[in-house]
Amino acid sequence: MEEKEHDPLYTRRHSLAHVMAAAVRRLFPGTKLGFGPAIDNGFYYDFQFAEPFDAERLPDIEAEMRRIIAEKQDFVRREVPFAEAVKFFEDEGEALKAEYMRELADKGESISLYDNGEFTDMCAGPHVDNTSRIPVDCFCLDYSSGAYWRGDQSREMLTRIYGLAFGSKKELKEFIRAREEAKKYDHRKLGKDLELFTMSEKVGLGLPLWLPNGTVLREELEKLAKEWEQRDGYKRVVTPVITNEQLFYTSGHLPYYADSMYPPMNIDEGQNYYLKPMNCPFHHVIFGSRPRSYRELPLRLAEYGNVYRYEASGTLAGLLRVRGMCMNDAHIYCSPEQLENEFRSVIMLHKRYYELFRIENYWLRLSLHDEINTKKYVNNPEAWKQSEDAIRRVMKDIGIACEEVAGEAAFYGPKVDFQIRNVVGREETASTNQLDFAVPERFNLTYTGSDGEVHTPYCIHRAPLGTHERFLAFLMERFKGVFPTWMSPLQVLIVPVSVERFGAYAEKLAAELNDRLFRVEADLGPESMNKKIRTAATNKIPNILVVGGKEEETQSVTWRRHGHQEQRSLPFAEFLAILEKMRQQRVMDNFEDTILPEA
Ligand SMILES: [Zn+2]
Ligand SMILES: [Zn+2]
CATH class of the missing domain: 3.40.50.800 (Anticodon-binding domain)
Structure with missing residues (x-):
């Protein structure tokens, strides 16, 4: 599971980021600092070097880190007023740190600084109490790459240095071994060797072209999904990829989600049209296209829908993060009484897929609302209680490992994520199932109940196979490029x-x-x-x-x-x-x- 803030390994990784920054400052005086967080296999720090950085110097930095650890430096926390902290970093010439701190200034009175030896950083902590707590053989520096300040292409290009850190020397070595092995089966390499997909600058960043072999994989997966969904009572629909902006104002994607959408096309006398980032609003319109009776529920509308999201170019990675993708999507409209059964079927469908593909190490993460801080959630205590209880019952019956996280639900309902580990052990969300008792109301979706009254349905958003792009990348790596006969491009x-x-x-x-x-x-x-x-x-x-x-x-x-x-x-x-x-x-x-x- 994901590391928590007070996990000892997280603390160690985080402390190592400070130690690395201290080492860099000793070896390269005048280097300015960006951010330096812990990550799921170690840590990194962003530096603004005075001269271009040569990666051959990484061993020197690592050696200096070991010297600092041997100096047994204490990590000392100081709480200082914001103005003082901003002035400190400005005096040091740390323009980026000072900039970030000014942004934080309206969030509180003071900020915590940490000193280790001659090095000071702004940080919330926690850290090890003394650098001698860090075993010197459980970490190493990994590589360096360019990274924009706060991921913004219009800002300074910094040098990001990555380090690996684990609980023991053995775990570190095992991770490096597994990663070497995984490189051979990286989906980008397999995609090229087996002619599954390609990317071309002529088409655009993050827009994969599926070659004949890869197209077979997609179509076999779709065939499977369509058969199983038909058995589970889904009905298929097809919706357009571009749409009048009004739809996204109704759904609430605009204006909040605008940054993640492709810019609009201005046509039809000043009307804006957007490429769709999600299929949901279209299915809602189909549900609402005529009056509905309780006899039609649950109504399960399914679509392999193409969606487009404007991801930052720096974050695009093979098929794992793309700008154009095809989702194994469906929306289930049901009455509150049907919710539990529908949710159970959705989870069972996942289970069947995972059994077929022999995905064994998976667990569920149930994101609940925050019972104390209820402000950011739809105010409907009854719906929250009913839906969260129903989900818990389903989880318990089915017997899949499940962790509950309070306060991580969407504002419109609880969600259940299927978590898997990729070949190097990194946790990934394979699919998300979202319960929604707010959006049907935004779209004014109703049905006439058996009591003759008008009711608002619940909606379940589900996509067990995620997107073709992510799911096939996962399968390519997991299968090391060897597909079963039924899926194989050439059988x-x-x-x-x-x-x-x-x-x-x-x-x-x-x-x-x-x-x-x-x-x-x-x-x-x-x-x-x-x-x-x-x-x-x-x-x-x-x-x-x-x-x-x-x-x-x-x-x-x-x-x-x-x-x-x-x-x-x-x-x-x-x-x-x-x-x-x-x-x-x-x-x-x-x-x-x-x-x-x-x-
Ligand atoms: Zn820190
Ligand atoms: Zn949806």
Whole structure:
């Protein structure tokens, strides 16, 4: 789970940021400071060096940090009036620190400063009481990169130095090892090697182009979601990507969310149109497009919807943070009495997906409202109580690990996040389920109850598979690029022992498989058979059929599976029957221990 402020490791990482800044100031006098927080694998600090920084100096900084630790410096807290602190940093020439502090000045009277040795920083703490508490073998400096002051491209470009810090030397080494391993399977690398997706400056930053292979992955995922959603009673809708701004004023995205939206197009005599950052308002309009009766509830509207968000260019990263994405979205409109059941189905649907993809280490985070500080939440105590109790009951029944965090709910209702760990152990939110008892009212959504009265429905926002971009990036890394047969871009490669003699048989089998809508190729190129089989392994093709004279004579194939040494000879008809079952049952044959169906 995420580190908490008073976690000893957090405190150590945070203290190390101060120690690093102190070391940098000793080695590079005149260096100015930005921010220096703890992060989930260590710490960083942003520096404004007088001369361009050379990363070859990182070992010198690390050595100086160890000297500072050996000096056994105390961390001493001082509470000083704001004006005094601002003056101190101005006198030191710390313009950025002073700027930030002036912004804070209207939030309180005084601010805390921390001294260690000759170094002073503004900080809320906490820190270790003495630098000698930091074991010298549990941290190291990692790398440096450019970073704008407060992420703002129009401001100073600073040098950010990252450090790693863990509870022990062993954990540090294990993290570095896992990260090296993970680099081989980074989704950006796999995306290129396996020709899944690409990005082009000609198109724009953060706007992925899905290549034919990657498009297969998306479509297989969509097919799965559509089948399961149909079984769960969802109805599909399609909505436009651009919309009149009024819709977003009604939803409340404008003006508050404007920074995260693409700038508007001014058309139709002064009307602004926006690219949609979310699908919700469109589904609300569909619900409200005619009077609704309680007999229609729950109404579950689903859409694989394309949304666009104007993320800062510095934060874009492969498929993990993009500007254009496609969401596995749906909105469920229900009565208060139906809420618990609907929520249960949504959680069960997640569970089914996670079981299918063998995502084992996951847990739920339930964000509740703050019972004391209720000001920032919709004032509807009954709805809060009813919905939070219902969610807790569902969690308990289903038996998935769950942590509760008070005060993190959205202003319009509690939410449940599915948390997973990526390959280097970083916690990520895989999907969010949001309960909403305010927005239906904003959109004036109502239904006539069995009592003949008009009621406002609740709304559940859910997206179990998140976006194609994030979910497929996660699967690419988790599967190390090896997809199960049912998802694989190329499902079967047929390699004749000799193209001249058995090429026709290979083509005949390929045509038969293609006829049954399998993705298949017969490799009739000039390379040797062994070379073709090696290339197929590099491309992680799940099934290779080797065919020669014996196979042709008996209408059979020799079947080799990716990652398996042994091969199997069987009649083609039998192979076909197994393949059909693998597709139909969505068998995860990319996991070694998966048992294949019989013909
Ligand atoms: Zn600090
Ligand atoms: Zn929504």
